[in-house]
Amino acid sequence: MRMTGFQVTNFRSILDSGWVNVDDISVIVGKNESGKTSLLKALAKFHPHDESGYNIDKEWPRGFRKDKGVGQVVTKVRFALSAEDIKLIEAIGESVRGVTAVLVSRTYKGNYTYAFEPLESAPSNSYEPGLISDLISSGLLQPTAPVSEAFLTKYMPAVSSLAELARKAAQPQLLQARLDQLRKELSSFVANPAPESANEPAHIAALVEILDQAKELIKTSAARKVIDILHPRLPTFIYMDDHKAFAGSAILDEVQKRKSAGLLTPEDETFILIMGLAGLDLDREVENGNKPDKEQRVLDMNDASQTLTGLIANRWSQKKYEVMFQADGQHLITFVKDVGSVGLVPLEDRSKGFQWFFSFDLTFMHETKGRFTNAILLLDEPGLHLHPGAQNDLLKRMKEYAKTNQLIYTTHLPFMIDFTRFDNIHVAEDLGAVQGTRIHQDWAAADKDARFTLQAALGLSWSQSLFVGQYNLVVEGVTDFWFLSCLSELLRLAGRSGLDEDLVVTPAGGASKVAYIGTILRGQNLNVCVLLDSDAEGESAQKQLVHQWLLEDRQVLMLGTVLGDAQLATLEDLFDRNYYVALAEQAYREELKGQSLAPAVDSRGLVVEAVEAALKSFGIPKFNKGRVAKLIMHDLGHGSIDKLGTDTADRAGKVISAINDIVASWKK
Numbered sequence: 001m002r003m004t005g006f007q008v009t010n011f012r013s014i015l016d017s018g019w020v021n022v023d024d025i026s027v028i029v030g031k032n033e034s035g036k037t038s039l040l041k042a043l044a045k046f047h048p049h050d051e052s053g054y055n056i057d058k059e060w061p062r063g064f065r066k067d068k069g070v071g072q073v074v075t076k077v078r079f080a081l082s083a084e085d086i087k088l089i090e091a092i093g094e095s096v097r098g099v100t101a102v103l104v105s106r107t108y109k110g111n112y113t114y115a116f117e118p119l120e121s122a123p124s125n126s127y128e129p130g131l132i133s134d135l136i137s138s139g140l141l142q143p144t145a146p147v148s149e150a151f152l153t154k155y156m157p158a159v160s161s162l163a164e165l166a167r168k169a170a171q172p173q174l175l176q177a178r179l180d181q182l183r184k185e186l187s188s189f190v191a192n193p194a195p196e197s198a199n200e201p202a203h204i205a206a207l208v209e210i211l212d213q214a215k216e217l218i219k220t221s222a223a224r225k226v227i228d229i230l231h232p233r234l235p236t237f238i239y240m241d242d243h244k245a246f247a248g249s250a251i252l253d254e255v256q257k258r259k260s261a262g263l264l265t266p267e268d269e270t271f272i273l274i275m276g277l278a279g280l281d282l283d284r285e286v287e288n289g290n291k292p293d294k295e296q297r298v299l300d301m302n303d304a305s306q307t308l309t310g311l312i313a314n315r316w317s318q319k320k321y322e323v324m325f326q327a328d329g330q331h332l333i334t335f336v337k338d339v340g341s342v343g344l345v346p347l348e349d350r351s352k353g354f355q356w357f358f359s360f361d362l363t364f365m366h367e368t369k370g371r372f373t374n375a376i377l378l379l380d381e382p383g384l385h386l387h388p389g390a391q392n393d394l395l396k397r398m399k400e401y402a403k404t405n406q407l408i409y410t411t412h413l414p415f416m417i418d419f420t421r422f423d424n425i426h427v428a429e430d431l432g433a434v435q436g437t438r439i440h441q442d443w444a445a446a447d448k449d450a451r452f453t454l455q456a457a458l459g460l461s462w463s464q465s466l467f468v469g470q471y472n473l474v475v476e477g478v479t480d481f482w483f484l485s486c487l488s489e490l491l492r493l494a495g496r497s498g499l500d501e502d503l504v505v506t507p508a509g510g511a512s513k514v515a516y517i518g519t520i521l522r523g524q525n526l527n528v529c530v531l532l533d534s535d536a537e538g539e540s541a542q543k544q545l546v547h548q549w550l551l552e553d554r555q556v557l558m559l560g561t562v563l564g565d566a567q568l569a570t571l572e573d574l575f576d577r578n579y580y581v582a583l584a585e586q587a588y589r590e591e592l593k594g595q596s597l598a599p600a601v602d603s604r605g606l607v608v609e610a611v612e613a614a615l616k617s618f619g620i621p622k623f624n625k626g627r628v629a630k631l632i633m634h635d636l637g638h639g640s641i642d643k644l645g646t647d648t649a650d651r652a653g654k655v656i657s658a659i660n661d662i663v664a665s666w667k668k
Contacts, residue, residue, distance in 0.1 A: 015436035035437025044239030248347030379409035401642035467503035534560030534569035587627035626628030
């Protein structure tokens with residue numbers, strides 16, 4: 001089961017977060033007090049390890065008292081089902097085959113509601129007299145006394161929708177709660193029958209019987225069985241903000257007394273947690289502290305030290321360390337010793353960065369019961385105590401954890417932004433008391449504090465490749481940057497027009513990232529246009545730019561449109577097809593083992609796709625077009641535009657002319 005998105009409503013500053021799509025790792029960027037912490041805490045209480053719930057008195061948004069109620073939904077989470085989940089569900093029966101996802105909601109009261117996707121048709125809210133009769137005639141409901149349709153029409157206009165829910169077995173938890181409510185209402189009807197009908201108490205008693213039967217039907221329904229399978233498989237949501245308060249040493253019997261009195265300090269709680277993970281029990285160690293057998297105590301401490309070291313020591317990559325326990329009577333001390341060093345350092349004297357990593361692993365291990373899997377990790381401003389190198393180390397650790405878990409974190413630190421995953425960056429923005437906090441990906445509309453973090457991340461990560469000017473062209477990749485720059489220079493040497501000299505060309509690292517880079521530059525009030533391939537990825541990026549990221553149509557150039565030919569959709573298609581295929585064969589000479597590639601290359605479609613398909617027919621699974629690009633760049637650096645042929649020169653000229661026209665319009 002894997003989370004694909006979520007929505008938070010009616011929680012602190014969040015009235016409606018909007019739907020937030022997530023992947024293995026997602027980051028929320030925003031200024032202080034923008035609602036980032038509230039978002040994570042609402043998620044953390046969706047399915048925590050200890051099943052703690054929401055507190056409506058403390059967490060309901062201020063100023064919306066009329067809507068307040070324990071039945072209000074706080075968090076909705078959509079999960080895609082794994083192959084194993086689907087296999088377990090399909091074993092239930094034909095009626096639940098085809099379910100691939102589930103939308104789970106949790107209310108302030110703590111109730112969970114499940115809706116299966118593809119969603120069944122919504123139950124009708126209007127009364128349809130035949131529904132109760134259908135259930136009775138089908139034998140699913142069997143009252144011992146008749147229930148007239150006139151009675152149902154008069155008193156129970158909502159019963160039909162309940163019957164429809166029961167028949168379709170959709171959202172059984174909602175139905176169960178409504179049935180309980182109706183049963184209470186019916187009890188009051190029995191005590192106070194309407195004077196115009198002496199038979200109504202009998203009708204009501206029969207209807208109560210129907211409702212009780214419906215409740216039993218729910219318990220054995222396919223939907224109920226699906227929920228019984230899926231609920232224990234929900235991921236554990238783990239929230240962490242700062243490192244735990246550490247006390248590496250403690251007087252055991254004093255901690256025991258504070259525990260008995262309910263007066264444990266945060267340091268006591270962490271110490272007990274550490275003991276538990278090492279296999280040490282507080283009460284037993286208090287007893288052992290009073291025993292005369294010192295040798296056995298030393299052996300126990302050594303065993304506990306190795307147990308905890310084996311669990312977490314290798315997770316801190318900057319230094320290898322081992323945990324060591326030493327005990328003298330009731331005094332127990334925790335040391336952390338670097339491998340290769342003879343010095344013992346008490347745990348609380350280690351660096352803040354080390355304590356953050358150590359407490360993160362302790363929390364993670366404790367709340368996943370030592371499995372380190374099937375968790376949603378919610379990290380609030382991780383890495384604040386780490387220097388940039390260690391922040392990079394943390395990012396790597398997070399990627400490792402995300403292989404068997406999912407991770408959402410908030411930050412305002414540029415070094416905590418993974419510039420290779422711009423599609424997973426969301427912005428938290430406080431839109432005021434009326435709208436509250438919203439989570440979105442519209443960077444251009446984000447406040448300057450959120451944009452600053454992203455701009456700094458771009459500048460720090462791409463200091464070797466991202467140069468910003470007043471006039472900017474964003475292209476998909478480095479090869480596009482190479483081709484355009486060299487073709488421009490060759491055209492200029494041949495006496496034709498090259499790219500405007502004031503234009504800065506920036507490679508984005510893929511079509512999906514063009515939108516984000518273009519938006520960042522646009523947010524700095526710079527002139528920006530983009531050049532995209534006319535393939536599926538390019539068309540998707542074009543829609544983002546025009547419809548979501550606030551660039552105008554004329555600033556988004558699609559290569560096929562510029563050249564007036566759908567066959568010429570990528571910059572590789574600027575070159576003669578036979579020339580490109582010959583270079584591809586040269587680049588893969590070793591893998592082809594003397595075989596000719598050209599006969600296997602389709603003469604239609606994009607040349608890159610045709611070459612990739614041909615290589616696959618020779619058992620070469622992946623085409624690295626960068627190999628061919630290097631050979632082309634060698635030719636471009638040692639020849640003239642004439643060497644490439646008239647068609648290539650003319651196509652390159654058209655593209656450069658279209659770009660220069662935009663720059664000229666900016667300069668007017």
